[in-house]
Amino acid sequence: RKEVEQDPGPFNVPEGATVAFNCTYSNSASQSFFWYRQDCRKEPKLLMSVYSSGNEDGRFTAQLNRASQYISLLIRDSKLSDSATYLCVVSHTGRRALTFGSGTRLQVQP
Protein backbone atom coordinates (compact mmCIF):
# COMPACT_ATOMS: atom_id res chain seq x y z
CA ARG A 1 0.00 0.00 0.00
CA LYS A 2 1.31 3.45 -0.87
CA GLU A 3 1.94 5.82 2.01
CA VAL A 4 -0.14 8.55 0.35
CA GLU A 5 -3.08 7.64 -1.86
CA GLN A 6 -4.93 9.91 -4.26
CA ASP A 7 -7.56 9.44 -6.93
CA PRO A 8 -5.61 10.08 -10.15
CA GLY A 9 -8.59 11.60 -11.94
CA PRO A 10 -8.82 13.34 -14.28
CA PHE A 11 -11.49 15.61 -12.89
CA ASN A 12 -13.07 17.50 -15.77
CA VAL A 13 -15.11 20.46 -14.51
CA PRO A 14 -16.57 23.61 -16.11
CA GLU A 15 -15.33 27.04 -15.20
CA GLY A 16 -16.92 28.30 -12.01
CA ALA A 17 -17.49 24.86 -10.59
CA THR A 18 -16.48 23.73 -7.12
CA VAL A 19 -14.27 20.66 -7.01
CA ALA A 20 -12.89 18.64 -4.10
CA PHE A 21 -9.97 16.26 -3.90
CA ASN A 22 -9.32 13.79 -1.14
CA CYS A 23 -6.15 12.05 -0.09
CA THR A 24 -5.46 9.37 2.52
CA TYR A 25 -2.21 8.65 4.32
CA SER A 26 -1.19 5.47 6.08
CA ASN A 27 1.35 6.61 8.66
CA SER A 28 -0.36 7.81 11.83
CA ALA A 29 2.89 9.53 12.85
CA SER A 30 2.54 12.01 9.98
CA GLN A 31 2.83 15.51 11.34
CA SER A 32 2.93 17.97 8.45
CA PHE A 33 0.68 18.15 5.44
CA PHE A 34 0.71 20.11 2.22
CA TRP A 35 -0.89 20.47 -1.17
CA TYR A 36 1.43 21.06 -4.10
CA ARG A 37 0.48 21.99 -7.62
CA GLN A 38 2.33 20.71 -10.68
CA ASP A 39 1.74 22.04 -14.17
CA CYS A 40 2.51 19.88 -17.18
CA ARG A 41 6.27 19.43 -17.63
CA LYS A 42 7.01 21.78 -14.72
CA GLU A 43 8.26 21.36 -11.18
CA PRO A 44 5.92 20.95 -8.19
CA LYS A 45 5.13 24.18 -6.37
CA LEU A 46 3.76 24.60 -2.89
CA LEU A 47 0.09 25.54 -2.99
CA MET A 48 -0.67 25.56 0.73
CA SER A 49 0.07 23.93 4.03
CA VAL A 50 -2.73 22.05 5.78
CA TYR A 51 -3.39 22.80 9.43
CA SER A 52 -5.37 20.76 11.93
CA SER A 53 -8.06 23.41 12.24
CA GLY A 54 -8.43 23.72 8.48
CA ASN A 55 -7.29 26.72 6.51
CA GLU A 56 -8.31 28.83 3.58
CA ASP A 57 -6.38 30.78 0.98
CA GLY A 58 -8.68 32.65 -1.35
CA ARG A 59 -10.64 30.11 -3.36
CA PHE A 60 -8.75 27.18 -1.85
CA THR A 61 -9.70 25.44 1.40
CA ALA A 62 -7.72 22.60 2.97
CA GLN A 63 -8.99 20.27 5.68
CA LEU A 64 -7.27 17.63 7.77
CA ASN A 65 -8.94 14.73 9.55
CA ARG A 66 -6.32 13.04 11.73
CA ALA A 67 -8.70 10.40 13.08
CA SER A 68 -9.53 9.16 9.59
CA GLN A 69 -6.10 10.07 8.18
CA TYR A 70 -7.34 12.01 5.22
CA ILE A 71 -6.73 15.42 3.77
CA SER A 72 -8.96 17.37 1.41
CA LEU A 73 -8.62 20.31 -0.93
CA LEU A 74 -11.63 22.31 -2.08
CA ILE A 75 -11.40 24.71 -5.00
CA ARG A 76 -14.27 27.14 -5.45
CA ASP A 77 -15.10 29.07 -8.61
CA SER A 78 -12.65 27.09 -10.75
CA LYS A 79 -10.59 28.98 -13.29
CA LEU A 80 -9.01 27.71 -16.47
CA SER A 81 -5.65 28.45 -14.85
CA ASP A 82 -6.40 25.94 -12.08
CA SER A 83 -5.87 23.11 -14.57
CA ALA A 84 -2.94 21.15 -13.18
CA THR A 85 -2.06 18.10 -11.13
CA TYR A 86 -2.55 18.48 -7.39
CA LEU A 87 -0.18 16.52 -5.17
CA CYS A 88 -0.99 15.55 -1.60
CA VAL A 89 2.14 15.59 0.57
CA VAL A 90 2.90 14.41 4.10
CA SER A 91 5.88 14.12 6.38
CA HIS A 92 6.40 12.32 9.67
CA THR A 93 8.88 12.34 12.49
CA GLY A 94 10.44 9.03 11.49
CA ARG A 95 11.53 10.30 8.12
CA ARG A 96 12.19 13.97 7.93
CA ALA A 97 11.44 14.30 4.25
CA LEU A 98 8.25 14.83 2.28
CA THR A 99 6.33 11.92 0.78
CA PHE A 100 4.26 12.76 -2.28
CA GLY A 101 1.07 11.19 -3.53
CA SER A 102 0.82 10.42 -7.24
CA GLY A 103 -1.42 13.41 -7.83
CA THR A 104 -4.92 14.19 -9.02
CA ARG A 105 -5.28 15.80 -12.41
CA LEU A 106 -7.76 18.65 -12.80
CA GLN A 107 -8.92 19.96 -16.15
CA VAL A 108 -11.12 23.06 -16.03
CA GLN A 109 -13.04 23.55 -19.25
CA PRO A 110 -14.52 26.75 -20.70
Next chain:
Amino acid sequence: DAGVIQSPRHEVTEMGQEVTLRCKPISGHNSLFWYRQTMMRGLELLIYFNNNVPIDDSGMPEDRFSAKMPNASFSTLKIQPSEPRDSAVYFCASSPVVRAINYGYTFGSGTRLTVV
Protein backbone atom coordinates in the same frame (compact mmCIF):
# COMPACT_ATOMS: atom_id res chain seq x y z
CA ASP B 1 16.36 34.98 -5.45
CA ALA B 2 17.56 32.71 -8.27
CA GLY B 3 15.74 29.65 -6.95
CA VAL B 4 17.05 26.11 -7.15
CA ILE B 5 19.12 25.71 -10.29
CA GLN B 6 19.50 22.36 -12.03
CA SER B 7 21.55 21.40 -15.04
CA PRO B 8 21.26 20.15 -17.65
CA ARG B 9 17.55 20.65 -18.39
CA HIS B 10 17.56 17.71 -20.81
CA GLU B 11 19.95 14.82 -21.20
CA VAL B 12 19.84 12.06 -23.76
CA THR B 13 22.45 9.36 -23.36
CA GLU B 14 23.17 5.83 -24.47
CA MET B 15 22.81 2.87 -22.17
CA GLY B 16 26.01 2.23 -20.25
CA GLN B 17 27.16 5.83 -20.23
CA GLU B 18 27.77 7.85 -17.08
CA VAL B 19 25.31 10.64 -16.35
CA THR B 20 25.89 13.50 -13.90
CA LEU B 21 23.08 15.78 -12.80
CA ARG B 22 23.84 19.02 -10.98
CA CYS B 23 22.01 21.17 -8.48
CA LYS B 24 22.60 24.51 -6.81
CA PRO B 25 20.25 25.05 -3.85
CA ILE B 26 18.89 28.38 -2.69
CA SER B 27 21.51 30.27 -0.71
CA GLY B 28 21.01 29.73 3.01
CA HIS B 29 19.01 26.53 2.60
CA ASN B 30 20.69 23.75 4.52
CA SER B 31 18.60 20.81 3.36
CA LEU B 32 18.80 19.41 -0.15
CA PHE B 33 16.70 16.64 -1.67
CA TRP B 34 16.89 14.60 -4.86
CA TYR B 35 13.61 13.19 -6.22
CA ARG B 36 12.81 11.16 -9.32
CA GLN B 37 9.45 11.36 -11.10
CA THR B 38 7.98 8.81 -13.51
CA MET B 39 4.46 8.22 -14.72
CA MET B 40 4.35 4.81 -13.08
CA ARG B 41 5.83 5.64 -9.67
CA GLY B 42 5.24 9.36 -9.23
CA LEU B 43 7.70 11.41 -7.17
CA GLU B 44 10.13 9.28 -5.21
CA LEU B 45 12.73 10.55 -2.75
CA LEU B 46 16.19 9.28 -3.65
CA ILE B 47 18.38 10.92 -1.03
CA TYR B 48 18.57 14.01 1.14
CA PHE B 49 21.30 16.02 2.84
CA ASN B 50 21.34 18.22 5.92
CA ASN B 51 24.30 20.60 6.16
CA ASN B 52 26.01 18.71 3.32
CA VAL B 53 25.76 15.36 5.15
CA PRO B 54 23.69 12.54 3.60
CA ILE B 55 20.90 11.68 6.04
CA ASP B 56 18.72 9.16 4.23
CA ASP B 57 19.75 7.40 1.03
CA SER B 58 17.29 4.51 1.35
CA GLY B 59 15.55 5.64 -1.80
CA MET B 60 18.61 5.26 -4.01
CA PRO B 61 17.59 2.39 -6.27
CA GLU B 62 20.94 0.62 -6.49
CA ASP B 63 24.69 1.01 -6.42
CA ARG B 64 24.69 2.56 -9.86
CA PHE B 65 23.35 5.72 -8.23
CA SER B 66 25.51 7.99 -6.08
CA ALA B 67 25.09 11.52 -4.74
CA LYS B 68 27.48 14.03 -3.26
CA MET B 69 27.28 17.44 -1.70
CA PRO B 70 30.83 18.78 -1.43
CA ASN B 71 29.69 22.18 -0.19
CA ALA B 72 26.56 24.10 0.73
CA SER B 73 26.01 25.42 -2.78
CA PHE B 74 26.41 22.36 -4.96
CA SER B 75 25.26 18.76 -5.26
CA THR B 76 25.55 16.05 -7.90
CA LEU B 77 23.61 12.90 -8.66
CA LYS B 78 25.54 10.39 -10.73
CA ILE B 79 24.32 7.30 -12.54
CA GLN B 80 26.97 4.88 -13.74
CA PRO B 81 26.26 2.90 -15.86
CA SER B 82 22.91 4.29 -16.99
CA GLU B 83 20.05 2.02 -18.10
CA PRO B 84 16.84 2.74 -20.06
CA ARG B 85 14.76 2.25 -16.88
CA ASP B 86 16.54 5.26 -15.37
CA SER B 87 14.69 7.51 -17.81
CA ALA B 88 12.73 9.98 -15.70
CA VAL B 89 12.62 13.58 -14.56
CA TYR B 90 15.05 14.19 -11.72
CA PHE B 91 14.22 17.05 -9.38
CA CYS B 92 16.39 18.73 -6.82
CA ALA B 93 14.74 20.66 -3.97
CA SER B 94 16.00 22.68 -1.03
CA SER B 95 14.65 23.97 2.25
CA PRO B 96 15.88 25.81 5.34
CA VAL B 97 16.76 22.93 7.62
CA VAL B 98 14.91 24.05 10.70
CA ARG B 99 11.76 24.67 8.71
CA ALA B 100 11.85 21.70 6.34
CA ILE B 101 9.00 19.90 7.98
CA ASN B 102 6.69 22.85 8.33
CA TYR B 103 7.30 24.88 5.22
CA GLY B 104 7.81 22.45 2.36
CA TYR B 105 10.45 22.63 -0.31
CA THR B 106 11.38 24.71 -3.32
CA PHE B 107 12.01 22.60 -6.39
CA GLY B 108 14.30 23.19 -9.32
CA SER B 109 13.02 22.90 -12.88
CA GLY B 110 14.25 19.32 -13.14
CA THR B 111 16.45 17.35 -15.51
CA ARG B 112 14.63 15.22 -18.06
CA LEU B 113 16.82 12.16 -18.60
CA THR B 114 16.35 9.79 -21.50
CA VAL B 115 18.53 6.70 -21.71
CA VAL B 116 18.36 4.95 -25.08
